[in-house]
Each structure stands twice: as C-alpha cells, then as structure tokens.
Amino acid sequence: MASSHAQGFALKFISGKYQGGEFPLRPDKEVVIGRSSDLDMVLVEDMVSRKHAKISLSQGKVTLEDLGSTNGTFVNGEKIKQARLKQGDRILIGTSILKLVTGVSSRTRDMDARQINEQLEEVAASKPTSGVMSGRIEEVPVPDLLQLFATSKKNGILSIAGELEGRIHMRQGKVVFAAIEGAPQLGPRKAFFRIIAWETGRFVLDQATPEKFPEELSGPTEALLMEGLRQLDELRRLQPDLPPLLATLALSQPLDSPLRGLTGEQLDVLQAVFNHGNVGAVLDLSPLTDRDIAEALTYLLKHDYLRVAS
DSSP states (O other): OHHHHOOEEEEEEEESSTOOOEEEEOTTTEEEEEETTSSSOOEEEEEEESTEEEEEEEETTEEEEEOOSSEEEEEETESSSEEEETOOOOETTTTTTEEEEOOOOHHHHHOHHHHHHHHHHHHHHOOSSSSSSEEETTTTTTHHHHHHHHHHTTTOOOOSSSSSSEEEEETEEEEEEEETTTTTTOOOOHHHHHTOOOSOOOOEEEEOOOOOOSSSSSOOOOHHHHHHHHHHHHHHGGGGSSSTOOOOOEEEEEEOOOOGGGHHHHHHHHHHHHHHHHHHHHHHHSSSSSSHHHHHHHHHTTTTTTOOOO
C-alpha cells in the first residue's frame, strides 16, 4: 500500500465560500495563508488576516502555525499557535473549514499556486452569496461545527436542512436557543439534543438577528454538547428495546404492578401514554428528554405497566 507521503496531502475546503476547492501540499514547501494577494493560498474574506497562518509538509509530517492572526486559527475546535496535523483534522480559518486529506486530485496535482488560487476564486464565484458559511453535516458533524463556533466565539444562526429543518442560535459562540420546524412543542434543550444527532443534511451559518426567545439555554456550549452526546449514547443503547415510533401503547389490563413503585418521571410517562397513545407522540409531547422517556418506557414495558397494542 502506498504511504500517505507517496499519495500526497491536500487541504480540502468542506465549508465556506471555497467549499469544493482543494489545495495540494508540496514536500518541503511552506504554504502561507492569508488575505494578501501575494501569498501562496489567498482567502479573500474579512475574517482572514493579511498573513494569517502557514502550513508545511516535511518528511511526511504536516505542521500548521498561526502567524498572529486577529481572529485565530483553530484545529478540531481548539485555538492553536502551532499544531502537528493528521489526516482528517479540520482547520477553521475565517469562515472556511478545511480538512487535511490524503490523495491529490488530478485537476490540481500539476498546478502552481497562482493557478490553484484562480480555481478557488472560480469556485467561490459559482456559489450563492447567502449565508456566512455553508456545507454538509456528512463532512462536518453538528457537534464538531458547534465546537468550532464555540471556540471561535461565532455569532449567528446555524440552520440545518435534511429530512427535518432545525435552527440553533448562537451569541459569541454560546448556544442560546434551538428549534425544529413543525415541532413548536419541543423546548430548546430537547430540540438541541435532537439536532446534534442528525447525520445528513446541509448547514448554513447566517448572520444573527435581534430575536427574543421565551426561554433561553444557559451554560457553556461545551457542557451542553457533552450532556447532549451522553444522552444520545444512552438513547442509542435503549433503542433496541423501544417499540417503533408509530406503535400504539396502552395500559396493561388488569394493571397488577403497583403504581407506588414508580418514580415521578415514570408516572409522568405513564400519564403521557394514557393521553397520547403512540411512542412518537409521547416523545414529542412529554417535556422530558428523549433519553429519559425511552428509559421510562422500557421500564414500564418490562414490568407490565404498558403493552404494545395490537
């Protein structure tokens, strides 16, 4: 098998105005990145400094260094001064997210820096001007995006469109509100936990608007993300024991198991089943998180408080 060094490294633009572009790295050659037109990689946008960062490939090792930029250089959500990169690492410079990949495409392999920059500008010119950043969450998962935005203190509305549409509002990198289109009954915390689980769709980061929300999320984004990912892991563990979303649930008759043995949350879920019937409605209409509802449902089914209606 060919080594990564033999295959060559490239920076692939996976978000931002140059999304779809590629910049190959040459052995023993430094690439200086910035807004100035005389540099190796020219990124024409306000959040990029005239001389922002440099990246080098030497003996198969890729190193990135920030050059005292105003808005910083980030690798996998962490602000860096200097970092050794590995395949798959994501770099945020301005509003562009670049991914270090192996294998250089035939269209850029023999181009010089001037030709590559011309091609990047052609890519940028072919894109619509709406939105500050855009891309696909198959390339940059929602938790990774939010980590990048939190560290770089971004303001804006992260909109995600796939089978469903969702929005996450941020101020200085802090998540303050989340909502899913067509599901106004979901609170912002529950909506946020659902959105970070989405794996397909297109994202756009737009400018923030001066909106007021009936309920705002508190605490740092990192803590909210950690809690959401923990809940998601537990929900996936419980998933095999849950009936399908469209399954109708009913109270067991006769109800022999004692109600006094249930916790408050389990009683709330039992009441939600009595009021709403199917699994999907209980998940949507109960104020508890999906993980808490799933845990209560599996207990109630296992201990014969509930049954799946035929």
